[in-house]
Each structure stands twice: as structure tokens, then as C-alpha cells.
Amino acid sequence: MSGLVKELLSRGDTLDFVSHVLCFPWKTRNYQVALENANRMLLAEDISANTPYPPYDRSLRDGYAVNSTDVSGASSSFPVYLNLDGKISMGEIPSSELLPGSAMEIYTGGILPEGADSVVMVEDTELSEKWLEVRSSVQNGDNILKTGEEVKENQHLLKQGSLIDFCSIGVLATFGFSRINVIDLKVGIISTGDEVVPVDKSPLHPGCIRDVNSWTLCSLLKDHGFNVKTYGIIPDQKNLLRSCICQAYSENDVVLISGGSSVSVRDFCSELIEELPDPGLLVRGIQVRPGKPTLIGGSSEDKKLVIGLPGHPLSCSVVAYAIILPLLFRLISSRTMVPWKSLFLPLISDVHGKTGLEEFIPFQLDDSGRVIPKMAKSGYISAMYESSGLIRLSESVETVRKGEEVEVLLW
Amino acid sequence: MSGLVKELLSRGDTLDFVSHVLCFPWKTRNYQVALENANRMLLAEDISANTPYPPYDRSLRDGYAVNSTDVSGASSSFPVYLNLDGKISMGEIPSSELLPGSAMEIYTGGILPEGADSVVMVEDTELSEKWLEVRSSVQNGDNILKTGEEVKENQHLLKQGSLIDFCSIGVLATFGFSRINVIDLKVGIISTGDEVVPVDKSPLHPGCIRDVNSWTLCSLLKDHGFNVKTYGIIPDQKNLLRSCICQAYSENDVVLISGGSSVSVRDFCSELIEELPDPGLLVRGIQVRPGKPTLIGGSSEDKKLVIGLPGHPLSCSVVAYAIILPLLFRLISSRTMVPWKSLFLPLISDVHGKTGLEEFIPFQLDDSGRVIPKMAKSGYISAMYESSGLIRLSESVETVRKGEEVEVLLW
Numbered sequence: 025m026s027g028l029v030k031e032l033l034s035r036g037d038t039l040d041f042v043s044h045v046l047c048f049p050w051k052t053r054n055y056q057v058a059l060e061n062a063n064r065m066l067l068a069e070d071i072s073a074n075t076p077y078p079p080y081d082r083s084l085r086d087g088y089a090v091n092s093t094d095v096s097g098a099s100s101s102f103p104v105y106l107n108l109d110g111k112i113s114m115g116e117i118p119s120s121e122l123l124p125g126s127a128m129e130i131y132t133g134g135i136l137p138e139g140a141d142s143v144v145m146v147e148d149t150e151l152s153e154k155w156l157e158v159r160s161s162v163q164n165g166d167n168i169l170k171t172g173e174e175v176k177e178n179q180h181l182l183k184q185g186s187l188i189d190f191c192s193i194g195v196l197a198t199f200g201f202s203r204i205n206v207i208d209l210k211v212g213i214i215s216t217g218d219e220v221v222p223v224d225k226s227p228l229h230p231g232c233i234r235d236v237n238s239w240t241l242c243s244l245l246k247d248h249g250f251n252v253k254t255y256g257i258i259p260d261q262k263n264l265l266r267s268c269i270c271q272a273y274s275e276n277d278v279v280l281i282s283g284g285s286s287v288s289v290r291d292f293c294s295e296l297i298e299e300l301p302d303p304g305l306l307v308r309g310i311q312v313r314p315g316k317p318t319l320i321g322g323s324s325e326d327k328k329l330v331i332g333l334p335g336h337p338l339s340c341s342v343v344a345y346a347i348i349l350p351l352l353f354r355l356i357s358s359r360t361m362v363p364w365k366s367l368f369l370p371l372i373s374d375v376h377g378k379t380g381l382e383e384f385i386p387f388q389l390d391d392s393g394r395v396i397p398k399m400a401k402s403g404y405i406s407a408m409y410e411s412s413g414l415i416r417l418s419e420s421v422e423t424v425r426k427g428e429e430v431e432v433l434l435w
Numbered sequence: 436m437s438g439l440v441k442e443l444l445s446r447g448d449t450l451d452f453v454s455h456v457l458c459f460p461w462k463t464r465n466y467q468v469a470l471e472n473a474n475r476m477l478l479a480e481d482i483s484a485n486t487p488y489p490p491y492d493r494s495l496r497d498g499y500a501v502n503s504t505d506v507s508g509a510s511s512s513f514p515v516y517l518n519l520d521g522k523i524s525m526g527e528i529p530s531s532e533l534l535p536g537s538a539m540e541i542y543t544g545g546i547l548p549e550g551a552d553s554v555v556m557v558e559d560t561e562l563s564e565k566w567l568e569v570r571s572s573v574q575n576g577d578n579i580l581k582t583g584e585e586v587k588e589n590q591h592l593l594k595q596g597s598l599i600d601f602c603s604i605g606v607l608a609t610f611g612f613s614r615i616n617v618i619d620l621k622v623g624i625i626s627t628g629d630e631v632v633p634v635d636k637s638p639l640h641p642g643c644i645r646d647v648n649s650w651t652l653c654s655l656l657k658d659h660g661f662n663v664k665t666y667g668i669i670p671d672q673k674n675l676l677r678s679c680i681c682q683a684y685s686e687n688d689v690v691l692i693s694g695g696s697s698v699s700v701r702d703f704c705s706e707l708i709e710e711l712p713d714p715g716l717l718v719r720g721i722q723v724r725p726g727k728p729t730l731i732g733g734s735s736e737d738k739k740l741v742i743g744l745p746g747h748p749l750s751c752s753v754v755a756y757a758i759i760l761p762l763l764f765r766l767i768s769s770r771t772m773v774p775w776k777s778l779f780l781p782l783i784s785d786v787h788g789k790t791g792l793e794e795f796i797p798f799q800l801d802d803s804g805r806v807i808p809k810m811a812k813s814g815y816i817s818a819m820y821e822s823s824g825l826i827r828l829s830e831s832v833e834t835v836r837k838g839e840e841v842e843v844l845l846w
Contacts, residue, residue, distance in 0.1 A: 239604045
């Protein structure tokens with residue numbers, strides 16, 4: 025124990041304090057995957073362009089490659105006539121130069137010949153034998169992409185730590201990154217509680233409930249590119265919990281202990297995090313509702329982060345989204361932000377907060393983009409279904425009225 | 436050919452027309468997966484509660500189970516004293532009833548004994564030997580969840596066609612759905628174009644570009660729960676393209692042909708979709724920018740949908756998001772909507788549209804939730820990276836000025 029333990033920090037201070045004491049970001053282990061297996065993984069390194077893009081002057085239209093000076097002033101009343109000098113095949117560099125007063129037929133994506141600087145769209149022309157009637161002028165660069173117009177060679181493209189998804193995978197494909205280095209951050213998840221049983225336990229033993237939190241945590245963390253492993257459900261016995269935490273600690277970078285709603289489990293958890301290598305326990309309780317009984321510890325030397333989550337399903341989800349994700353993103357990179365979309369949107373009914381506590385409430389959007397709060401107790405299990413994100417009431421906000429704008433974090 | 440072909444419909448009319456002619460929704464093939472493999476799959480059937488939730492009256496706090504009438508009027512100045520009658524173990528039904536004038540120690544999640552109707556929080560009590568001093572009154576139901584309070588038995592919970600994700604997987608776990616029926620909608624993806632080469636082709640042959648669209652399509656569709664299979668890159672030859680479309684048609688429910696930006700490929704594509712079983716080609720061109728040259732066909736008898744996409748990467752992404760996803764969601768269910776979040780947000784700079792065309796422009800959000808349009812030509816490959824969604828300019832919108840609100844679809 026290092027005496028560093030902070031009680032009931034705000035969420036922002038918690039993120040800063042833990043990141044600082046544990047010296048985030050850490051150098052992560054990486055591994056290579058084929059691009060076809062890289063969806064929803066995290067880039068281990070910055071990606072820069074190995075060639076300009078497009079690699080050639082390319083047409084954006086079906087039409088005719090021309091030199092813009094040859095068609096200057098052309099209109100339907102005063103067309104210009106050019107000599108049609110062949111056709112450019114797709115996927116080939118034109119073998120000859122465009123001569124003055126000539127045009128070459130070109131398709132969308134075709135490569136411009138030397139001497140051409142623009143494309144006249146097919147609908148602005150009429151072809152008669154070998155003469156092309158051009159009824160519209162073009163400027164240098166019209167209807168084409170110039171070499172390197174979008175991306176210069178060596179230009180920085182994608183950031184280390186960013187998620188590979190449908191918005192970024194095409195960039196990797198364009199530049200031929202058929203194998204990618206991705207981040208291998210391992211997260212072990214332990215469920216605790218004498219009353220908690222596995223999902224396939226049916227019928228339910230009287231007094232028991234099925235494990236919910238490890239499913240939610242797995243799904244959320246997998247979707248954000250982390251490698252998760254579950255360690256089953258551990259009864260409320262300190263020795264069993266200790267040996268499971270030790271095993272998970274040695275096998276993972278991050279250990280999540282999903283409570284255990286009883287006091288004894290929370291106490292065990294706190295004691296066991298204190299037993300870990302220095303500094304051990306860092307944060308006991310966060311000024312967040314739901315989610316207050318969160319525990320955070322870790323070791324910058326071992327490069328381990330350990331988090332004890334509240335047992336209530338809604339509390340666990342809020343902590344996972346509002347505390348664990350931001351911590352993991354700070355852990356892997358100094359430049360990657362959590363993919364939150366923070367907006368201010370109008371409320372459809374009043375919401376009431378409590379000064380001094382940051383509060384999160386799941387919500388749905390109506391068809392007009394207004395926020396419908398889903399009032400739920402922390403023990404509810406369905407409040408997140410069909411939700412669009414979380415309303416955030418900052419520490420200084422008490423009541424937000426119907427029609428006023430409220431801050432929301434969209435998933 | 437059925438003579439049904441519509442030219443240049445609006446996007447809304449396209450979705451309605453295709454859904455109507457092809458008799459969406461279709462009965463899909465389903466298969467069972469273990470819950471641990473169900474993340475990002477689509478529920479094949481409605482899910483209802485097989486028990487009430489919570490299954491017992493449970494405590495939401497650490498404290499003491501009481502009968503509220505016994506502590507009526509209790510305050511720190513006028514505390515009430517109760518007889519402490521043991522402790523409730525987690526995961527067990529209390530073996531005895533709560534006697535009048537008594538309290539039982541209970542943890543969060545513990546089950547209330549017969550005779551108790553509420554929980555006094557531990558911080559509102561003081562324990563001295565066998566007497567519990569209670570310094571606060573509670574009402575019937577305070578600090579507990581009553582049996583079935585959140586979910587009644589047989590209550591409808593999750594909709595057929597909805598995505599299993601971190602917001603819904605906990606509901607499945609709660610009710611013991613350890614194996615889930617998910618939708619098996621197979622989507623085959625064909626890339627075309629003489630200039631298009633695979634991602635692992637390095638260095639690039641002069642004049643060629645690497646396939647981008649099949650990667651974007653795969654990623655987007657996988658993330659939304661569809662089973663994708665790629666069929667490689669087919670050169671601009673009608674016979675080769677025909678035999679590949681036929682194979683993909685027989686092996687999948689949906690075939691996507693990612694253009695081929697050349698006229699010849701587009702023409703082949705149109706002819707080949709016309710050759711398919713009735714009605715064949717349904718839509719040639721959509722009033723959407725980018726994405727106008729989209730082709731849609733299919734057969735309600737064979738239960739097949741075939742879509743030809745424009746070759747430009749940005750056009751392909753817009754069509755995938757704004758046309759293909761809504762079609763697939765209508766195909767699988769009459770009740771599932773595309774998981775779009777449609778909002779009106781302030782613009783940081785002017786955007787210009789064209790009356791009569793529905794336009795989509797990728798955008799980023801700034802820290803204040805304002806929309807930064809990412810002006811991009813249709814041939815750009817990086818416009819979607821770090822974007823938050825698409826600005827939508829409807830057919831009737833021309834210019835939206837800086838500071839005005841614009842409609843956006845958030846990913």
C-alpha cells in the first residue's frame with residue numbers, strides 16, 4: 025500500500041490520476057493479422073501513404089480526355105470539334121500522348137494521357153465519325169482526380185490506436201496493407217458473488233440470478249478492439265477470489281472484477297487490489313451515479329490495471345462505458361480518444377440530477393432527434409436495450425427541463 | 436424482363452418499391468449459436484421473459500430488511516429500535532419470516548424475507564448488540580426491487596431482427612438464453628473491373644488500383660450481423676461476370692456487384708441483372724449523390740436480391756449505408772429499423788446541395804457537437820475515416836448555411 029488511495033474522485037480526476045500514476049500510455053504487445061481478420065481491431069502503428077493517391081491522373085467521368093485550352097469557350101451554340109484519337113483501356117497507361125486538337129475516349133477511373141488535363145463528360149458531346157463535337161468548356165482539372173490530389177506520398181493517414189472499421193478499412197486496402205499490426209491488449213473478466221450462476225443454469229436455483237455483467241463487458245470491449253477472456257464466477261471467498269485475481273493478473277494486461285454486490289465481496293476486492301504490487305489500490309469510489317463503488321488499482325511497473333466494478337447491471341454498464349473505455353484508450357495511446365459522440369439535444373421530459381454527482385441515464389431518440397430518458401433503477405437489466413447512449417448530467421447540473429438541451433454521449 | 440424497371444427513383448421510393456415487388460420481409464434461414472458467439476448477430480425471433488425479473492424481492496442496498504410500518508416516523512432525533520434477527524445469505528431464500536419489530540441484515544442483491552417490504556440503508560442505522568437503531572423511515576418498496584418490477588413473466592423483451600450487442604446481450608443472459616437462434620442472411624460480394632487488383636498485389640501494375648469496395652462492404656455488413664462472402668475480382672468480360680453472378684446468386688440471398696467503373700461493366704451488369712428470373716432488374720439509377728448509377732434487381736420467387744453498386748469508393752459507401760442497409764433490414768423484418776440516429780445539428784460551414792437530388796456528405800463532429808462537412812470527391816478513399824456519419828440534404832434542400840441546423844445520420 026502506497027498511501028496514494030483517493031476516495032470518491034470525480035470521473036475526470038479519476039481518469040487523469042490513474043493515467044498519470046500508471047504512466048499511460050503503455051507500450052502494448054502487437055501482432056499481425058491478415059486484413060480480412062482485422063475488422064474491429066486496433067491499429068498498432070500509424071499508417072502513412074506509400075504512394076500518392078490516386079497514383080495517376082484519373083477520370084471521374086465517362087467522357088473524353090482533352091486539353092482544356094482546346095475546348096475553351098465551347099457551348100451548345102458554339103461547339104468545338106476535336107479529332108477522336110482512340111480509346112483508353114481500363115487498367116492501362118495510355119501508350120500515346122494526346123495531340124493538340126484531339127480527344128481520347130475515357131471511362132470513369134481511366135488514366136489520362138500525357139497532354140490531357142481534364143475530361144469532357146459524354147453528355148456534353150456528340151460523336152460523328154472521327155469528329156467529336158464538344159458543347160461545353162472545361163477547366164484544367166475538371167472531372168479528373170490529379171495524381172496525389174487526395175493523398176500525397178508519405179502523408180499520414182490513420183492513427184495508432186484507431187479502430188479498423190468500415191470507415192477506415194478501405195484506406196488500408198488502397199495502399200496494399202494486406203497484413204496489419206494490431207494491438208494485443210488482453211482483458212480478463214472475473215465475475216463474483218455467491219448468488220451469481222452461469223447463463224446455462226436452468227432452472228434457476230431459488231435465490232440465484234444469472235451472470236449478466238461479464239456478457240455486457242465482453243461484448244462492449246470486443247467491439248472496441250480488445251481481447252477479452254472470462255474467468256467464470258467465483259464465490260464470495262477471499263482465497264478463491266485471490267487466486268483467480270492472481271491468475272488473471274498474470275495472464276492479462278487488465279483485470280475486471282465484476283462485483284459481487286455484497287459488502288464482503290467488495291471488501292475482499294478492495295483488500296486484494298491493495299495486496300497487488302505497488303501502488304496497488306488507487307481509487308476507492310468515484311463521484312458517478314450509477315457506479316460509485318468502483319475500485320481502481322494497478323502497477324506501472326508490471327503494467328497492469330485492475331478495476332472492481334459495481335454488481336448492478338446498469339451501474340456496471342455505465343462504469344464500463346464512461347470509465348473503463350476511456351482508461352483503456354488512454355492506456356493504448358496518447359492520441360486516441362474514446363469514440364464518443366458528445367452532443368447537446370432537446371429533452372422530451374424533465375430529468376433530475378443531484379449536485380456534486382455526475383450522473384448517467386440511458387436514453388432513446390425519438391424520430392425528431394429528441395431525447396427520451398429511460399428511467400431505470402441500477403438493478404435493471406433491460407435499460408440499455410434500444411438505447412442510443414447516455415444522458416450526462418455533470419456535477420453542477422440539477423434539473424434539466426423538458427425542451428431544454430441536455431448533454432448526451434451517443435454510442 | 437418484366438417491364439417493371441424504374442429509372443431514377445428517389446431513395447425513399449426505391450426502398451418502398453423494391454420491398455413491395457420483392458415481398459419483403461422474407462422468411463430467413465436461421466441457425467443456433469452459443470451466446471458467446473452471438474455478439475453482432477441478428478436475433479431470429481422475438482424474445483420474451485420466461486420468468487419475472489427480478490425473480491424475487493431483492494435489496495438494492497446494503498442494510499436491513501424491515502417492515503416499513505415498524506419504522507414509520509423514525510428520524511435521528513427519534514430513532515426506532517428493532518430486534519436484529521440474523522442475516523440473509525446471498526443466493527439463498529431466507530428460511531424464516533421477518534417478525535414484527537424485527538430487522539434482518541441484508542446485502543445488495545439479497546432476497547427479502549416474508550414480512551419485509553423495504554430496506555433501511557446501513558448508513559441510516561446504528562447497531563448495538565442485538566438492537567438496531569433506525570434513524571430514518573422508509574416506505575413500502577424503498578431500496579428494493581419487487582418481484583417482476585422490471586419485467587413481468589411473458590413480457591416481450593427483444594425484437595426479431597435486432598442486433599445482439601452490449602446493450603442487449605445482458606437481457607439474453609438474465610433469462611438463461613445460452614443458445615440463440617440467429618438470422619443467416621448470406622451476402623455475396625463481387626468486385627469487377629479490369630483495373631482493379633487484390634490488396635496483396637504489390638507493387639501496383641501501372642494503371643491499376645487495389646480493390647477497396649469489397650473491404651468496406653464486408654466490414655459494414657459484418658458489423659450489422661450479415662454473413663458475407665467475397666468472390667474476388669472479375670475482369671470486364673460479360674461471360675466471366677455472368678458465371679460469377681450465377682454462382683453467387685445460387686449461394687447467397689443477396690448479391691452485391693461492386694462496379695466496375697467503366698461503362699461496359701455497368702452495361703454488362705444491367706444486362707445480367709435483366710437476365711435473372713422475373714422480375715429481374717427493378718431499379719436503374721437512384722436520385723442520390725453520390726450513388727446515382729446504382730442498379731437493383733431480384734426475384735421474389737427465388738428470394739434473391741441483386742444490387743450493382745457504383746465503383747467510386749465514396750459512392751459505394753454511401754449506397755451501402757443509405758440504400759443497402761435499409762433494404763436488408765426490411766428484408767429480414769417488418770419491424771426492425773436501420774440503427775440510424777437521425778438528428779439536426781448546427782453546421783460549422785456552408786454546404787451546397789442540388790434541388791431534386793438527395794445528397795450525402797461525410798462529416799466530423801467538433802468538440803461542441805457541430806458538424807464539420809468533409810468535402811470529398813466521389814473517387815476519394817479516405818473521406819469516411821474519423822467521420823461520425825453522413826449529412827443528408829433532402830431533394831428540396833439547396834444550401835444550408837453555417838450555424839443553421841442540418842440533418843445528419845450518425846453511424
